[in-house]
Amino acid sequence: MIHKMALDELDSLGKKIIEGFQLSDDYLKALLSLESEEELEKLYNAARKVRDHYFGNRVFLNCFIYFSTHCKNQCSFCYYNCKNEINRYRLTQEEIKEICRALKGAGFHMIDLTMGEDPYYYENPDRFVELVQMVKEELVLPIMISPGVIDNTTLLKARDKGANFFALYQETYDVELYRKLRVEQSFDNRVNARRFAKEQGYCIEDGILTGVGNDIESTILSLKGMKTNDPDMVRVMTFLPQEGTPLSNFREKSNLSELKIIAVLRLMFPKCLIPASLDLEGIDGMVPRLNAGANIVTSILPPNSLLEGVANYDRGLEERDRDIKSVIKRLESMGMRPAQQAEFKVVLGS
Ligand code: SF4
Numbered sequence: 001m002i003h004k005m006a007l008d009e010l011d012s013l014g015k016k017i018i019e020g021f022q023l024s025d026d027y028l029k030a031l032l033s034l035e036s037e038e039e040l041e042k043l044y045n046a047a048r049k050v051r052d053h054y055f056g057n058r059v060f061l062n063c064f065i066y067f068s069t070h071c072k073n074q075c076s077f078c079y080y081n082c083k084n085e086i087n088r089y090r091l092t093q094e095e096i097k098e099i100c101r102a103l104k105g106a107g108f109h110m111i112d113l114t115m116g117e118d119p120y121y122y123e124n125p126d127r128f129v130e131l132v133q134m135v136k137e138e139l140v141l142p143i144m145i146s147p148g149v150i151d152n153t154t155l156l157k158a159r160d161k162g163a164n165f166f167a168l169y170q171e172t173y174d175v176e177l178y179r180k181l182r183v184e185q186s187f188d189n190r191v192n193a194r195r196f197a198k199e200q201g202y203c204i205e206d207g208i209l210t211g212v213g214n215d216i217e218s219t220i221l222s223l224k225g226m227k228t229n230d231p232d233m234v235r236v237m238t239f240l241p242q243e244g245t246p247l248s249n250f251r252e253k254s255n256l257s258e259l260k261i262i263a264v265l266r267l268m269f270p271k272c273l274i275p276a277s278l279d280l281e282g283i284d285g286m287v288p289r290l291n292a293g294a295n296i297v298t299s300i301l302p303p304n305s306l307l308e309g310v311a312n313y314d315r316g317l318e319e320r321d322r323d324i325k326s327v328i329k330r331l332e333s334m335g336m337r338p339a340q341q342a343e344f345k346v347v348l349g350s
Helices: 002-018 025-033 037-055 093-103 119-123 126-139 152-160 175-181 187-199 216-227 258-268 282-291 324-333 341-348
Strands: 058-068 110-115 143-146 163-167 203-210 233-238 275-277 296-300
Touching (some): 025 216, 058 093, 187 203, 216 258, 233 275, 258 282
Parallel strands (some): 143 163
């Protein structure tokens, strides 16, 4: 019954959202249950309509610098969890400076400084603040920080040195599932760190995983959980089993595809940044994600980079097609183009 109702309305849904329509739980359920290609195309169409209304054909480009793959945590889904015996790296300040120099004028709207919860930085968080300051001075671009649940004092210091965006993914708002994913980490501390950052003037990014045991009810819980934080950027990523981790053999036949959730995110969060990540399927995967309503390309690596992404479909491959020039070329073939830096400032509210 609900399912049918939503189907009939799919053609006009984009327009309704632009006019301020809010999705009820039943409506969300109907959208997340859509299955046929025809229904899904209509859903993506509605999401694109909303995205184009607010952002036109302009796309933002986020540069990913994963500067330390050390981590003290043991998230069950993550390749970099501390129990996994893998090669890790921690770039020196000088190496990061070199990367920044290679990035000058490349056309990025924001630089994402990401690390695991690396004890080297957690024991002396001013090291992290210095890094933020150095990158800001080198590039004079908006900076996103993704350092994990870092303390409030450090968040404030980093903000004062030029950090604009704080990314911290809850992964799920289903507390049972959270316990299985973010093993031995506090649910509330994570929520509170994000909330604090928002109150203190950061833009914030939240994110969820799909394909990791989340059903429709659990997904709705997560979508609504993200909404309570008033985020500026919301992401969904498909869980990709990682070698050497507790979930390495987990396989799920879920119909809660990343594309479907991206489209629902666009309808729930019309004005937010929504990533098309290169992490799972590279530039070929960017296209359907943008066509489902995304508007910022993330996990673009610095030129000639051997740095890590997050899930890394291309780990170990010699050719990594994840550079900004290839991204822009593909965007243009889709009739889209990179936004102006000034347009990103509007997003940041500065
Ligand atoms: S998801 Fe982040 S905090 Fe968790 S193990 Fe991986 S790097 Fe560490």
